[in-house]
Amino acid sequence: MRHIFPSYAYGPEPKAHCWWDETCLIPQFSSLAADDTASIAIIGGGFTGLNAAYHLAKAGKDVVVLDANEIGWGASGRNGGFCCLGGGTASDALLDLRFGKQDRLHYRATEKRAVSYVDDLIQTLGLDVDRHSNGETALAHRAKDMNHLLASAEQIEENYGVVPQYTSQDDMAAQGLSGPFFGAMTTPIGFALNPRKYLLGLATVARDAGARIFENADVVKVERTANMWVLDVGNFQLKADKVIVATNGYSSETVPDWLAGRYMPTQSNVIVTRPISDQEQAEQGWTSAQMAFDTRNLLHYFRLLPDGRFLFGMRGGLTASARSDLRSMQAALRDFRKMFPAWSQVDITHNWSGMVSVARSQLPFVGQVPDAENMFAGLSFHGNGVAMGSYVGKLLSQLVMNDDAVSRPLAMSDPPAQFPFGAARRVIMPAVYAGLAILDF
Numbered sequence: 279m280r281h282i283f284p285s286y287a288y289g290p291e292p293k294a295h296c297w298w299d300e301t302c303l304i305p306q307f308s309s310l311a312a313d314d315t316a317s318i319a320i321i322g323g324g325f326t327g328l329n330a331a332y333h334l335a336k337a338g339k340d341v342v343v344l345d346a347n348e349i350g351w352g353a354s355g356r357n358g359g360f361c362c363l364g365g366g367t368a369s370d371a372l373l374d375l376r377f378g379k380q381d382r383l384h385y386r387a388t389e390k391r392a393v394s395y396v397d398d399l400i401q402t403l404g405l406d407v408d409r410h411s412n413g414e415t416a417l418a419h420r421a422k423d424m425n426h427l428l429a430s431a432e433q434i435e436e437n438y439g440v441v442p443q444y445t446s447q448d449d450m451a452a453q454g455l456s457g458p459f460f461g462a463m464t465t466p467i468g469f470a471l472n473p474r475k476y477l478l479g480l481a482t483v484a485r486d487a488g489a490r491i492f493e494n495a496d497v498v499k500v501e502r503t504a505n506m507w508v509l510d511v512g513n514f515q516l517k518a519d520k521v522i523v524a525t526n527g528y529s530s531e532t533v534p535d536w537l538a539g540r541y542m543p544t545q546s547n548v549i550v551t552r553p554i555s556d557q558e559q560a561e562q563g564w565t566s567a568q569m570a571f572d573t574r575n576l577l578h579y580f581r582l583l584p585d586g587r588f589l590f591g592m593r594g595g596l597t598a599s600a601r602s603d604l605r606s607m608q609a610a611l612r613d614f615r616k617m618f619p620a621w622s623q624v625d626i627t628h629n630w631s632g633m634v635s636v637a638r639s640q641l642p643f644v645g646q647v648p649d650a651e652n653m654f655a656g657l658s659f660h661g662n663g664v665a666m667g668s669y670v671g672k673l674l675s676q677l678v679m680n681d682d683a684v685s686r687p688l689a690m691s692d693p694p695a696q697f698p699f700g701a702a703r704r705v706i707m708p709a710v711y712a713g714l715a716i717l718d719f
């Protein structure tokens with residue numbers, strides 16, 4: 279198996295100080311201890327893989343989930359918990375140009391459906407996920423960004439059928455949103471959750487529905503024989519009729535070979551403070567329970583957690599090493615203190631990093647792997663996979679079962695194209711980040 283980041287990114291260190299790990303225990307699952315068979319094998323036990331497993335098992339299918347680490351070890355167990363719109367970064371203009379307006383509206387409706395899918399799931403299954411925030415709030419980084427937010431109202435209404443609410447700069451303090459912002463726009467779709475508790479719920483219901491889940495099950499090779507897939511998992515083999523690849527930012531160039539060059543792992547980085555008292559919150563003027571982000575291209579995302587801790591995230595480093603993680607943590611700390619100066623002395627108790635995946639098309643993919651009978655994949659959620667990854671998991675289960683009800687926009691069905699430079703494609707990222715940083719001035 280060949281990864282394109284240094285091995286550090288795929289090891290335990292980047293996740294060693296993740297706050298979510300302290301908030302609830304996930305049941306441990308056994309390792310594969312013998313050759314086995316399944317009707318459907320799912321590679322990757324994050325939101326995508328577990329949602330697919332849950333629906334398949336509920337429908338009575340013989341399904342096995344294999345994760346190289348423990349369940350939720352990837353981005354699903356270490357994200358910011360924003361269950362929000364997104365999944366791609368393609369603009370409306372690009373979508374219209376490539377797929378037409380009707381498909382663009384289908385795609386935008388799918389983003390919205392992904393959020394309600396998670397919402398319904400949580401409610402139906404009665405999952406306790408420390409939920410808060412009514413929609414998501416965008417904070418204008420510059421005065422002109424507020425004008426852009428105001429101008430986007432019509433587009434938001436057309437795409438999502440909702441009317442955003444605006445807060446002028448003068449009213450920010452009254453909303454508990456004080457900071458170096460030029461106003462805000464809240465889109466009333468989405469909510470925040472504890473991703474670890476959501477994972478716990480998913481793993482439990484998938485297992486209870488009959489999915490067999492194996493940890494420390496690193497799939498090193500996938501091969502097609504005459505009529506089935508053979509997955510090499512260390513000393514053992516799993517034979518399956520169908521395979522789902524749900525490895526997102528932790529994908530490799532070889533499992534399966536088709537993925538080579540078709541995803542770009544990029545890092546995101548999070549810091550979490552100790553609980554900030556009500557008085558300290560009032561001193562800073564940030565008391566809102568809204569999940570929020572600023573309008574920079576290289577954006578910051580943040581929210582007050584229900585216990586008063588503050589979670590603050592931003593893009594991670596371009597290389598993966600202990601040194602690079604330290605630099606990213608210092609950059610996040612610097613930006614956090616600049617934005618919230620009254621909290622300069624507040625301790626940071628946790629910090630971690632993880633990998634997301636972006637696609638050349640700027641769109642997520644869900645579908646059949648070309649020229650690979652009975653192999654399906656769902657990936658590249660562009661840092662917004664809590665809702666979209668979950669929903670793609672459900673779509674994958676429908677595709678596997680040939681369910682006529684499956685409804686996918688063309689924008690998500692187009693197989694991802696390869697980036698230039700093959701396994702060395704990360705070389706383009708410094709230029710991309712530098713360009714985005716310049717646009718943020």
Ligand SMILES: Cc1cc2nc3c(=O)[nH]c(=O)nc-3n(C[C@H](O)[C@H](O)[C@H](O)COP(=O)(O)OP(=O)(O)OC[C@H]3O[C@@H](n4cnc5c(N)ncnc54)[C@H](O)[C@@H]3O)c2cc1C
Nearest residue numbers: 322324325326346352353354357358360497632662663664
């Ligand atoms: C720091 C950070 C913050 C984020 N914040 C948010 C947020 O607030 N909101 C949001 O919507 N999204 C956020 N995201 C993105 C979101 O977490 C991901 O899009 C989503 O979790 C992807 O889920 P997944 O199941 O597809 O992949 P992952 O959760 O990454 O799971 C992939 C799994 O595949 C396994 N795997 C890989 N290769 C193999 C193999 N060969 N054999 C077996 N197993 C394998 C890995 O061990 C891993 O567990 C964030 C991501 C990060 C890193």
